[in-house]
Amino acid sequence: MKICVLPGDGIGPEITEQALRVLEALRGDGLDFTVEKGLIGGCAVDATGSPYPDATAKLAQEADAILLGAVGGPQWDTLPREQRPERGLLAIRKQLNLFANLRPAILYPELANASTLKPEVVAGLDILIVRELTGDIYFGQPRGIREENGERVGFNTMVYSESEIRRIGKVAFEAARKRGKKLCSVDKMNVLECTQLWRDVMIELSADYPDVELSHMLVDNAAMQLVRAPKQFDVMVTGNMFGDILSDEASMLTGSIGMLPSASLDANNKGLYEPSHGSAPDIAGKGVANPLATILSVAMMLRYTFNLEAPAARIEMAVKKVLAAGYRTGDIYEAGTRRVGTKE
Ligand code: ATP
Numbered sequence: 001m002k003i004c005v006l007p008g009d010g011i012g013p014e015i016t017e018q019a020l021r022v023l024e025a026l027r028g029d030g031l032d033f034t035v036e037k038g039l040i041g042g043c044a045v046d047a048t049g050s051p052y053p054d055a056t057a058k059l060a061q062e063a064d065a066i067l068l069g070a071v072g073g074p075q076w077d078t079l080p081r082e083q084r085p086e087r088g089l090l091a092i093r094k095q096l097n098l099f100a101n102l103r104p105a106i107l108y109p110e111l112a113n114a115s116t117l118k119p120e121v122v123a124g125l126d127i128l129i130v131r132e133l134t135g136d137i138y139f140g141q142p143r144g145i146r147e148e149n150g151e152r153v154g155f156n157t158m159v160y161s162e163s164e165i166r167r168i169g170k171v172a173f174e175a176a177r178k179r180g181k182k183l184c185s186v187d188k189m190n191v192l193e194c195t196q197l198w199r200d201v202m203i204e205l206s207a208d209y210p211d212v213e214l215s216h217m218l219v220d221n222a223a224m225q226l227v228r229a230p231k232q233f234d235v236m237v238t239g240n241m242f243g244d245i246l247s248d249e250a251s252m253l254t255g256s257i258g259m260l261p262s263a264s265l266d267a268n269n270k271g272l273y274e275p276s277h278g279s280a281p282d283i284a285g286k287g288v289a290n291p292l293a294t295i296l297s298v299a300m301m302l303r304y305t306f307n308l309e310a311p312a313a314r315i316e317m318a319v320k321k322v323l324a325a326g327y328r329t330g331d332i333y334e335a336g337t338r339r340v341g342t343k344e
């Protein structure tokens with residue numbers, strides 16, 4: 001197992017360091033891996049002039065999986081667009097063809113007060129959103145702003161090929177198979193032809209997964225159901241734009257950005273794993289950031305890239321135990337719990 005670690009900017013280095021300590025602790029269980037570190041984002045711009053230097057690209061290409069902290073910060077916001085730290089992230093996703101973005105939204109019972117919803121609506125919430133990441137209206141041609149009849153007209157194109165839908169569908173069906181065996185595909189087939197094809201291909205695929213129960217929902221209804229009765233969902237699969245919106249919505253149901261991991265996978269389950277949150281420049285270097293989203297990203301790495309369910313589950317169990325024992329970083333602290341720093 002070759003793991004490339006890209007700590008990045010802001011709290012990135014502090015939180016990836018803790019995740020690596022967890023990984024090291026698993027060596028005792030016979031887990032065998034090598035770690036190589038590289039630069040990405042603002043720190044890479046400062047050192048090399050590029051947010052995704054060639055040396056990092058080489059490391060990422062040769063690794064089986066990549067663990068990333070976060071990129072960006074106010075000191076780089078005035079740089080030209082192609083030198084911004086965020087460009088580093090777009091470049092690595094594109095280079096590695098990471099088309100499947102997996103974002104779990106889990107409510108830990110100990111953190112029930114952090115949710116914006118009533119406890120009875122979210123207790124036990126455990127959703128996985130599978131978002132397509134390289135297609136859809138974000139990349140479709142033609143696109144632009146043109147002059148027409150003396151005024152400006154903006155236009156974008158929603159495009160998905162059958163093969164693109166099938167490969168993201170497979171990831172979602174496989175994930176559902178490893179979980180609650182329920183998959184809800186989200187589209188807008190009553191208005192958009194592109195998503196009619198999406199629905200048709202999902203139905204065709206379902207023949208290969210008789211053990212997974214497939215359902216369909218229009219995106220407007222899905223947005224409503226996520227806040228009305230989110231526990232009806234197990235795995236949700238959708239396109240790039242709907243997934244962008246729904247995954248942010250779902251993450252807020254858990255109320256704790258410092259707790260949510262993510263995975264972005266290619267066709268061979270090679271993946272980039274990172275916390276869902278950003279580089280949090282406001283608390284960087286203070287040793288108070290919550291490392292759990294990054295630690296849980298390591299669990300996703302073991303599960304999805306290396307197919308090692310036991311150590312993945314072990315990490316998740318350890319996180320639950322730490323919460324149950326009352327330890328909290330500042331972002332999830334409440335009266336009666338024990339405040340600890342990143343390293344503790
Ligand atoms: P990005 O554009 O990179 O997503 P952002 O501006 O949306 O970044 P974050 O960097 O995620 O925002 O930070 C949003 C808020 O959440 C900040 O106040 C930050 O301190 C807090 N935050 C983010 N991650 C953590 C964490 N791991 N632990 C504690 N607080 C965090």
Ligand code: MG
Binds near residue numbers: 278
């Ligand atoms: Mg953000």
